[in-house]
Amino acid sequence: MGRSTTTTTTKDAQALFHSLRTAYVATPTNLKIIDLYIVFAIVTALIQGVYMALVGSFPFNSFLSGVLSCVGTAVLAVCLRIQVNKENKEFKDLPPERAFADFVLCNLVLHLVIMNFLG
Amino acid sequence: MARNLEFLVVALLVFASSCESAIFNPVSESHRSAALELFSPADGSFGSLEETYEALKTCEVLGIEKKPDIRISACASVVDTLLSTSTAVKDLFHALRVNGILKCELNDEAFAGIESRLKDSLNNANSLLDFYYSIGGLVLIKDQTSAVDVLLTDADKISRSIKALSQSDGRWRLNSNNPESSNDAAGKALEALAGVISLASSEIDQSLIATLKNDIAKLFDGVARYDDGTCYFDEKLVDARGHQGPLSASASVVRGITAFAEVTTESLNVRVSTVLGSSAPPLTVKLMQTFISGSKDASIIDQIVFDDPEQKKNYATGGRTKVPIHVTGAITIDSAEIAILDSDIGSPETQKKLDLPGENAVALSANHLQKLMLSFRLTTPSGHAFKPHQDFLGLVEKFYYLSGKYDIQLTVGDSVMENSFLQPLGHIELDLPDAPEKAARPPPQPVDPYSRYGPKAEITHIFRAPEKRPPRELSLAFLGLVFLPLFGFLAGLFYLRANLKNLPKSTVPATFAILFHLGIAAVLALYALFWFKLDLFTTLKALGLLGMFLMFVGHKTLSHLASTSAKLKSA
Structure with a gap:
């Protein structure tokens, strides 16, 4: 009984992942690039978090700068993704070029602050 | 400097009587520590016997207990000096002074030899210092042994030789060739003359003593005052030993006068003359009344009564004359004891007999609930109880609730008490309660005037310890690790076939x-x-x-x- 339940759950999960992957393949390439960028930023932030957990948080402002830089740019990338997604009808009047300009401007402002805080 | 310190206390005490406004500070620990710094023996002894004497005398005057231990080396030096046949009179004098304090072992033959040498030098003396050292040495021998006869047969001649060096203003010259006179020399001359009087085998001519008293009075005409009223004898003469400061000169004069006053005891003389100045007919002066005015000073009033009954018609003026007299005496102290009581009437917890004014070192301990009782009895020479002019102060609130070890000193003193003393009794460990919130704070400790301009304690700067930093390799490894997602990102781009089309x-x-x-x-x-x-x-x-x-x-x-x-x- 238990074994069959576990097997069923595993199968269900596998089926779920499979359907997710097949659905994701259909995603436009530009959105995939943005997703990849977000993953890149989050993984970098995680590595810095591990580093801090290992050696302590002494230059705390530097740690914050590094992590917030990654998280901030990831958030901005999420926003960009929302805006350039063609499925999203809310922003259908907004050209993707305008969204990208916003993304670049926000990143520049964010990193000015980050640099100031880096110490 | 050493000499100055040595007699500073004595000089101030004597001047205090005539110079009322002089500020007199009691001897304190700072004086003692300064004296100990001045007199620090090198290699267990002082340079000369004179310096040794100054150090020992200073310790004695200031009541320093922890004297440098120089007894063995100093005694060896004293015996060497006294037994050597080539020693100068001055060195003999200083050696005898040191011996007076240390009481080194010397036999009577040694004393006899020194005595004959001092008398020889006295016969050949022609300067004041020769007289001073020879007579001073003889007086010291008289004090230290009774086996040697030091009496002077030609005391009159010697005193006239010394007197011949005096000047009209009361000061003295050091020798007959030197016209310069000084107060310092006057003090030495008076001390020498006092020695001559005490050593004289027959009575000294009274007219000479009267002249000397006159000289002393003149000497006091030249007394100078500082702004605070302290009197001093100025010294302008610069002799071979350099400038003698006013303190040294004053000390010398005071020593001379004190020595002189000790040997010339005085009875109450009443001089009566007729109105025209001729000598009076036979008469009796009656002591009519003696009364105590104030607390300690007595006054007497005398009245003239003629012996001859025929003179009864004549009148005497100034019949009642009031003369103030200050009576002093040695007070004996006995049945002294110190005790810690649990309450006012309770039995003593600890009780110790004291030997006053001898050496005592009691060690007591007490808390704030107990009482310290110190009792002793003072008796005048005539056997009456005596109440000195002194106070015991209430103590605990003055201690500001500070527990610890306190030294006890007992001062018994009075202006009529000849043997006043200040005596350390020992120490007491006090265990006092914590101070209540409203209690007065202890006053800041007085700044030691000798250390005010001294170096302050060094300030060491303490920097904050630097934060612990991770090992360099670990940081570099993570730097590399941070680049991995970037490569992953680039690889992902390649995989997605991103392009720049x-x-x-x-x-x-x-x-x-x-x-x-x-x-x-x-x-x-x-x-x-x-x-x-x-x-x-x-x-x-x-x-x-x-x-x-x-x-x-x-x-x-x-x-x-x-x-x-x-x-x-x-x-």
């Missing part, structure tokens, strides 16, 4: 696109510069310019892309 092909939009990317790179480079060296304002100015440029090229590029995609859509 959307980059404009024609020249002008392509230029704008390249400029746009270069602009972003320039802004990021500016940020890096901002991190390394630039300040915020420089950065913002540059950023403003770059931002305008970037806005322009960005607008051009992106609008071009937008129009391209719009065309594609519409097509």
